[in-house]
Amino acid sequence: MRRCKAEVERTRQRLLDAAEQVFSDRGYAVARLEDIADVAGLTRGSIYWHYDGKPELLEAVIDRAWFPWDQLPAEQTEAQPLPGIPQMASVLGQGIQQTLTEPHLRRSASILLQGHELRHVSERVQARLQGMQKRIRRYVALVIEQAGAGRLAFGERDARARAVGVFMFGALSEALLLGLPGEQYPIGREVERFILALLLPGMEGG
Amino acid sequence: MRRCKAEVERTRQRLLDAAEQVFSDRGYAVARLEDIADVAGLTRGSIYWHYDGKPELLEAVIDRAWFPWDQLPAEQTEAQPLPGIPQMASVLGQGIQQTLTEPHLRRSASILLQGHELRHVSERVQARLQGMQKRIRRYVALVIEQAGAGRLAFGERDARARAVGVFMFGALSEALLLGLPGEQYPIGREVERFILALLLPGMEGG
Amino acid sequence: MRRCKAEVERTRQRLLDAAEQVFSDRGYAVARLEDIADVAGLTRGSIYWHYDGKPELLEAVIDRAWFPWDQLPAEQTEAQPLPGIPQMASVLGQGIQQTLTEPHLRRSASILLQGHELRHVSERVQARLQGMQKRIRRYVALVIEQAGAGRLAFGERDARARAVGVFMFGALSEALLLGLPGEQYPIGREVERFILALLLPGMEGG
Amino acid sequence: MRRCKAEVERTRQRLLDAAEQVFSDRGYAVARLEDIADVAGLTRGSIYWHYDGKPELLEAVIDRAWFPWDQLPAEQTEAQPLPGIPQMASVLGQGIQQTLTEPHLRRSASILLQGHELRHVSERVQARLQGMQKRIRRYVALVIEQAGAGRLAFGERDARARAVGVFMFGALSEALLLGLPGEQYPIGREVERFILALLLPGMEGG
DNA sequence: GATGAATGAGTCTTCATTCAT
DNA sequence: GATGAATGAAGACTCATTCAT
Numbered sequence: 001m002r003r004c005k006a007e008v009e010r011t012r013q014r015l016l017d018a019a020e021q022v023f024s025d026r027g028y029a030v031a032r033l034e035d036i037a038d039v040a041g042l043t044r045g046s047i048y049w050h051y052d053g054k055p056e057l058l059e060a061v062i063d064r065a066w067f068p069w070d071q072l073p074a075e076q077t078e079a080q081p082l083p084g085i086p087q088m089a090s091v092l093g094q095g096i097q098q099t100l101t102e103p104h105l106r107r108s109a110s111i112l113l114q115g116h117e118l119r120h121v122s123e124r125v126q127a128r129l130q131g132m133q134k135r136i137r138r139y140v141a142l143v144i145e146q147a148g149a150g151r152l153a154f155g156e157r158d159a160r161a162r163a164v165g166v167f168m169f170g171a172l173s174e175a176l177l178l179g180l181p182g183e184q185y186p187i188g189r190e191v192e193r194f195i196l197a198l199l200l201p202g203m204e205g206g
Numbered sequence: 207m208r209r210c211k212a213e214v215e216r217t218r219q220r221l222l223d224a225a226e227q228v229f230s231d232r233g234y235a236v237a238r239l240e241d242i243a244d245v246a247g248l249t250r251g252s253i254y255w256h257y258d259g260k261p262e263l264l265e266a267v268i269d270r271a272w273f274p275w276d277q278l279p280a281e282q283t284e285a286q287p288l289p290g291i292p293q294m295a296s297v298l299g300q301g302i303q304q305t306l307t308e309p310h311l312r313r314s315a316s317i318l319l320q321g322h323e324l325r326h327v328s329e330r331v332q333a334r335l336q337g338m339q340k341r342i343r344r345y346v347a348l349v350i351e352q353a354g355a356g357r358l359a360f361g362e363r364d365a366r367a368r369a370v371g372v373f374m375f376g377a378l379s380e381a382l383l384l385g386l387p388g389e390q391y392p393i394g395r396e397v398e399r400f401i402l403a404l405l406l407p408g409m410e411g412g
Numbered sequence: 413m414r415r416c417k418a419e420v421e422r423t424r425q426r427l428l429d430a431a432e433q434v435f436s437d438r439g440y441a442v443a444r445l446e447d448i449a450d451v452a453g454l455t456r457g458s459i460y461w462h463y464d465g466k467p468e469l470l471e472a473v474i475d476r477a478w479f480p481w482d483q484l485p486a487e488q489t490e491a492q493p494l495p496g497i498p499q500m501a502s503v504l505g506q507g508i509q510q511t512l513t514e515p516h517l518r519r520s521a522s523i524l525l526q527g528h529e530l531r532h533v534s535e536r537v538q539a540r541l542q543g544m545q546k547r548i549r550r551y552v553a554l555v556i557e558q559a560g561a562g563r564l565a566f567g568e569r570d571a572r573a574r575a576v577g578v579f580m581f582g583a584l585s586e587a588l589l590l591g592l593p594g595e596q597y598p599i600g601r602e603v604e605r606f607i608l609a610l611l612l613p614g615m616e617g618g
Numbered sequence: 619m620r621r622c623k624a625e626v627e628r629t630r631q632r633l634l635d636a637a638e639q640v641f642s643d644r645g646y647a648v649a650r651l652e653d654i655a656d657v658a659g660l661t662r663g664s665i666y667w668h669y670d671g672k673p674e675l676l677e678a679v680i681d682r683a684w685f686p687w688d689q690l691p692a693e694q695t696e697a698q699p700l701p702g703i704p705q706m707a708s709v710l711g712q713g714i715q716q717t718l719t720e721p722h723l724r725r726s727a728s729i730l731l732q733g734h735e736l737r738h739v740s741e742r743v744q745a746r747l748q749g750m751q752k753r754i755r756r757y758v759a760l761v762i763e764q765a766g767a768g769r770l771a772f773g774e775r776d777a778r779a780r781a782v783g784v785f786m787f788g789a790l791s792e793a794l795l796l797g798l799p800g801e802q803y804p805i806g807r808e809v810e811r812f813i814l815a816l817l818l819p820g821m822e823g824g
Numbered sequence: 825g826a827t828g829a830a831t832g833a834g835t836c837t838t839c840a841t842t843c844a845t
Numbered sequence: 846g847a848t849g850a851a852t853g854a855a856g857a858c859t860c861a862t863t864c865a866t
Contacts, residue, residue, distance in 0.1 A: 008846080027323025029235030033840065044840085046847050054840065114321040116383055117233025130384055163373070163400045170376020177322055178336055194369045198403055210866085214829070238856065252830045254858070420825080439735025441647030445861065456861085458826045466861065526733040528795055529645025542796055575812045579781070582788020589734055590748055606781045610815055622845085626850070650835065664851045666837070 012050050014040045017104075020061050024107035027114060028058060028121065055121050058111075062128055065108030068095035069132060072139040076146070088143045089195035092136070096168060097188025100175050110176050136168060137161040144199060164195055218256055220246045223310075226267050230313035234264055234320060234327065261327050264317075268330055271314030274301035275338060278345040282352070294349045295401035298342070302374060303394025306381050316382050342374060343367045350405060366405060373400050424462050426452045429516075432473050436519035439526060440470060440533060467533050470523075474540055477520030480507030481544060484551040488558070500555045501607035504548070508580060509600025512587050522588050548580060549573045556611060576607055630668055632658045635722075638679050642725035646676060646732060646739065673739050676729075680742055683726030686713035687750060690757040694764070706761045707813035710754070714786055715806025718793050728794050754786060755779045762817060778817060785812050 018039035022031045033054060037044045051057045069092070073080050083091065099105040111125075118125040140161040171191050175182065224246035228237045239260060243250045257263045275298070279286050289297065305311040317324075317331075324331040346367040377397050381388065430451035434443045445466060449456045463469045481504070485492050495503065511517040523530075523537075530537040552573035583603050587594065636657035640649045651672060655662045669675045687710070691698050701709065717723040729736075729743075736743040758779040789809050793800065 011846085026326065027235060027321055029233060030323060030326070032838085043848055045842085045849065048841070049846060110322070113379070113383065114323065115233060115319060116316070116385060117236060117320065119385075120232065120236070126384060133380070133384070159396065159399065163396065163403075166376040166380055166396070166400075167369070167373050168376070169380045170372040170374070173319070173379040174339070174372055174375045177319065178332060178339070179322060179325075190365070190369070190372075193365070194372075194404065197369075198400070217829085239858090240856080249831055250857085251832060251859085254860095255829060260857070423825085438738065439647060439733055441645060442735060442738070444859085455827055457828065457863085460862070461825060522734070525791070525795065526735065527645060527731060528728070528797060529648060529732065531797075532644065532648070538796060545792070545796070571808065571811065572815075575785070575808065575815075578788040578792055578808070578812075579785050580788070581792045582784040582786070585731070585791040586751070586784055586787045589731065590744060590751070591734060591737075602777070602780070602784075605777070606784075606816065609781075610812070629850085651837090652835080661852055662836085663838085663853065666839095667850060672836075 011040075011042070015042065015047065015050055015057075016061055016064055019057050020065075020104065020107045020111070023058065023061060023114075024110040028111065028118060033057075058118075059122050059124055061108070061111065062122070062124055065105070065112075067105060067109070067132065068098055069136050069139070072135055073142075074135060074138050076142060082143050082146050085143060085147050085199050086196065088140065089192045089199070092140075092164070092168060092195060093188040093190075093192030095188075096171050096191045097182065097186070099172065100180075100182030100187060106176070106182065109172060113173055113176055133165050133169070136165045140164045147199075160199060163198060167191065167194060167198075217246075217248070221248065221253065221256055221263075222267055222270055225263050226271075226310065226313045226317065229264065229267060229320075230316040234260075234317065234324060239263075264324075265328050265330055267314070267317065268328070268334055271311070271318075273311060273315070273338065274304055275342050275345070278341055279348075280341065280344050282348060288349050288352050291349060291353050291405050292402065294346065295398045295405070298346075298370070298374060298401060299394040299396075299398030301394075302377050302397045303388060303392070305378065306386075306388030306393060312382070312388065315378060319379055319382055339371050339375070342371045346370045353405075369404060370401055373397065373404075423452075423454070427454065427459065427462055427469075428473055428476055431469050432477075432516065432519045432523070435470065435473060435526075436522040440523070440530060470530075471534050471536055473520070473523065474534070474536055477517070477524075479517060479521070479544065480510055481548050481551070484547055485554075486547065486550050488554060494555050494558050497555060497559045497611050498608065500552065501604045501611070504552075504576070504580060504607060505600040505602075505604030507600075508583050508603045509594065509598070511584065512592075512594030512599060518588070518594065521584060525585055525588055545577050545581070548577045552576045559611075572611060575610060579603065579606060579610075629658075629660070633660065633665065633668055633675075634679055634682055637675050638683075638722065638725045638729070641676065641679060641732075642728040646672075646729065646736060651675075676736075677740050677742055679726070679729065680740070680746055683723070683730075685723060685727070685750065686716055687754050687757070690753055691760075692753065692756055694760060700761050700764050703761060703765050703817050704814065706758065707810045707817070710758075710782070710786060710813060711806040711808075711810030713806075714789050714809045715800060715804070717790065718798075718800030718805060724794070724800065727790060731791055731794055751783050751787070754783045758782045765817075781816060782813055785809065785816075 015036070018036045019031075021039060022035045025031075026035070033044050033047055036057070037047055047057065051060060072091075073082070076082055082088075099109050112129055114125075116126065137158070138161075141157055144157050144160060168191060171187055174180065175185070175187055180187070221242070224242045224244075225237075227245060228242045231237075232241070237260075239250050239253055242263070243253055253263065257266060278297075279288070282288055288294075305315050318335055320331075322332070343364070344367075347363055350363050350366060374397060377393050380386070381391075381393055386393070427448070430448045431443075433451060434448045437443075438447070445456050445459055448469070449459055459469065463472060484503075485494070488494055494500075511521050524541055526537075528538070549570070550573075553569055556569050556572060580603060583599055586592065587597070587599055592599070633654070636654045637649075639657060640654045643649075644653070649672075651662050651665055654675070655665055665675065669678060690709075691700070694700055700706075717727050730747055732743075734744065755776070756779075759775055762775050762778060786809060789805050792798065793803070793805055798805070
C-alpha cells in the first residue's frame with residue numbers, strides 16, 4: 001500500500017482543504033473530525049496519521065493560508081521599488097476582493113476571524129492576524145512616506161496607515177460576518193476608493 | 207425558593223450577566239452551562255427554569271444588549287435636530303470607545319462578532335449586526351445630507367456613509383479579535399479623526 | 413384560602429384522575445409529574461401536598477381502582493347465593509366488557525398490566541394482580557363446585573377455574589396491549605361464550 | 619480494537635443479549651444504557667457505534683427475537699401437512715412452555731408485553747404482537763378447518779381460533795406479569811388441555 | 825392549600841482520540 | 846497509510862423533589 005511521497009502530499013492537501021471548508025462553515029468548535037474526514041474521502045482515524053489532533057489540524061490550515069498582503073514588501077528595496085499611493089490603493093483593494101472571492105482565501109479568512117475564542121486552541125491565530133495587520137500598516141506607511149516625504153506631521157503617517165489597516169479589517173469582517181458574496185459586491189473597489197480619499201488629500205494638498 | 211418579583215428579575219439579570227461573560231470569554235460553542243451557572247451563583251438545572259436552553263440563553267443575551275448607536279435617530283425630527291459632521295464624528299468615536307471600555311458592551315460586541323458560526327445557533331445574531339450597520343449608515347447619510355446638501359454626486363453620500371460603517375466595524379473587530387484593551391488605546395479618537403478626514407474635505411471644499 | 417374538606421377531596425380526586433390518565437397513556441416511568449399537574453389544573457409542587465411522591469401517587473391510583481370482579485363473593489353465603497354457570501359466565505363477560513369500556517377502569521387496568529417493571533416501584537401492583545386472579549378463580553371454582561358437585565375429578569375443578577382466569581387475563585391484556593377499543597368489539601360476549609364452552613360440556617354431560 | 623468480522627458480530631450479539639436482559643429486567647424506560655454496556659462488557663459510547671440509540675437498540679432486540687409460533691405454517695402445503703387438533707394443542711402448549719422456560723425467549727416476550735407505552739418508542743412492538751396473534755389464529759383456524767370441515771357454523775371456526783389465541787396470550791401475560799417461573803409450573807400442559815377442551819368437543823361430537 | 829423558583833442527581837448522546845488489524 | 850471498532854470524558858437536558866412565600 002505504500003504510496004509515493006506525492007500521493008501522500010496530495011492526501012494531506014485534501015485533508016487541509018476539507019478542514020478549511022468545515023472549520024469555516026461550522027466553526028472550529030462545532031466542526032467534527034468526522035465531517036472533515038467525510039469531505040476528504042477518508043475516515044476519522046486516518047486524520048491522526050497525518051496530524052496529531054484537531055488543534056494541530058487547525059494550525060496546519062492556518063499556516064498554509066497565504067493572503068495577498070502577505071507578500072507586501074516590508075522595506076524599500078532596489079529590486080522592488082515602492083508604488084505610488086494610487087497603485088497601492090489598487091493593490092490593497094484587489095487583495096480584499098480576491099480574498100473575498102477566491103474560496104480558499106475566503107475560508108481561511110473566515111477561520112482567522114472566528115473570534116478570540118480560538119485563542120484557547122492556538123495562539124497562532126491571533127499572531128497571524130497581528131502579523132497581517134502589522135505588515136499592511138508598515139507597507140502603507142512606507143508608501144505614504146515616499147509619496148509625501150517630510151510633509152506629514154510626526155505621527156500622522158502612522159495614524160493614516162493604521163486607518164487603512166482598520167478599514168481593510170472592517171471590509172473583510174463585515175463581508176464575512178454578514179455573508180456578503182465577494183463576486184457581487186465591488187468591495188475591493190470601495191476599499192481602493194477610500195484609501196484614495198483618505199490619503200490623497202493630505203498628500204497632494206501639501 | 208420563590209422570591210418576590212424583583213428578586214426573580216435580579217436572578218435573571220445575574221444569569222444574563224454570567225452568560226454574557228462566559229459566552230464572550232470562551233466562545234459560545236465551548237461555553238459550558240455549568241460555568242455560567244457557577245458565575246451566576248446558581249445551578250445548571252435552574253437555567254432551564256428561566257430559559258429553554260443554551261441557544262435561547264444566547265438570544266436573551268443578544269436581545270438585552272444595547273449599543274450606543276442603537277439610539278441614533280433614523281430620521282430628522284424637530285425634537286432631535288441632527289448634529290454637524292464634527293459632532294457626529296465625536297458621537298460615533300465615543301460610541302466605539304465606550305463599547306470597548308464598558309465591560310457589558312464589550313462582551314456583547316465580542317459575542318456578536320464571534321463569527322458566522324453562530325448562524326447555526328440563532329439567525330438573530332446576523333440580523334442584529336445588519337441592523338446595527340444599517341442604522342449607522344442611515345444616520346451618517348442623514349448628517350452628510352444635511353451638512354453638504356446638494357453638493358455631493360449621486361451615490362457619493364451613501365458610499366461615504368458605508369465607509370464610515372465599515373471603518374467602525376473594523377475598529378471594533380480589530381480591538382476585540384486582537385484583544386486591544388479599550389482603556390489604553392484611544393480607538394474612539396481614531397475613529398473620530400478618520401470620519402473627519404473622510405467627510406470634511408468633500409464637504410467644506412464644495 | 414382554607415377550603416372545606418369536600419373541596420380538598422375533590423382536588424385529590426382530580427389529581428388521581430389525572431395521574432390515572434397520564435400513567436396509563438405514557439406509562440409510569442415516562443409520565444412526568446408536570447403532565448399530571450397540568451391535566452389536574454395544578455402545579456408540580458402542589459402534588460406534594462397531597463402525596464409523598466410519584467410512587468405514592470401510583471399506589472393511590474391503584475388502591476382507588478375497583479374492578480367488577482373485586483366484589484365477587486369468595487364464599488357461599490345465605491345472603492348471597494351463588495349463580496349458575498351461565499349467569500356466572502355472563503357476569504364475568506360483562507365485567508371484562510365494562511373494564512374495557514369505562515375509561516377509568518380501562519386506564520386502571522392498563523396501569524396494572526404495565527408490566528413487571530412496576531415491581532421496582534411498588535410491590536402492590538403485583539399483589540393487586542394476584543389478588544384479582546385468586547378472587548376470580550375462587551369464585552369460578554365455587555360456582556363449578558355447586559353446579560356439578562361431585563361429578564368432577566379431583567383437581568379438575570381448579571384447573572378449569574384457572575383456565576377461566578387465564579382466558580380473562582388474556583382478553584384483557586390483548587385488548588389493552590393491542591389497543592382494541594372496548595366499544596366496538598364484543599369482547600365480553602366472547603369471554604362469556606368461551607366460559608360456557610369450557611365449563612358446560614363437562615358439567616351437563618356428566 | 620478492530621477485530622475480524624466474526625468478532626464484531628459476536629460483540630453485537632453480546633450487546634443484544636445484554637439489552638434484552640436489561641430491558642426485560644428493569645423495563646425499557648428505566649433501563650440505563652450504562653447497565654447494558656456493563657453487562658455486555660463494553661462502554662456506553664460503543665453502543666452508539668453499533669446502534670443509533672436506545673430506541674434502535676430496542677428494535678434490534680425485538681427484530682432478533684423469534685418465538686416458536688413464528689414458524690407456524692400460514693397455509694396448507696404438501697411439504698408440510700397440517701397436524702390434527704391434539705398435535706396442534708401439543709405444539710402450542712410446548713411453545714408456551716418453551717417461551718417461558720428458555721431465558722432468551724422469556725425475556726423477549728417480557729419486553730413485548732411491557733405495555734403499550736412502548737408504542738411511543740417503536741410501533742414495531744405492537745406490530746410484532748399483532749403479527750404473532752394473527753399467525754396463531756390463522757394456524758389454528760386451518761387446523762380446525764381440516765379437522766372438522768363443514769361441520770362448524772360459519773364464524774364459529776374463527777371464534778374458536780381467536781379463543782385459542784386469547785388463552786395463549788393470557789397464559790403468557792400472567793406468567794410474565796406475576797413472575798411465575800416456567801420451569802416449575804406446567805403452563806404449557808394447561809394450554810394444551812384448554813385447547814383440547816375447547817376444540818375437541820365440537821369436533822368429535824358432530 | 826397552592827405556587828413557582830431552585831436544586832441536583834441521573835442519563836442520553838456526542839466526539840476526540842486510541843489502537844489492533 | 847488507512848480502517849473501523851472501541852473508549853472515555855464531557856456536556857446538554859430532564860425531572861422528581863424541596864421550600865420560601
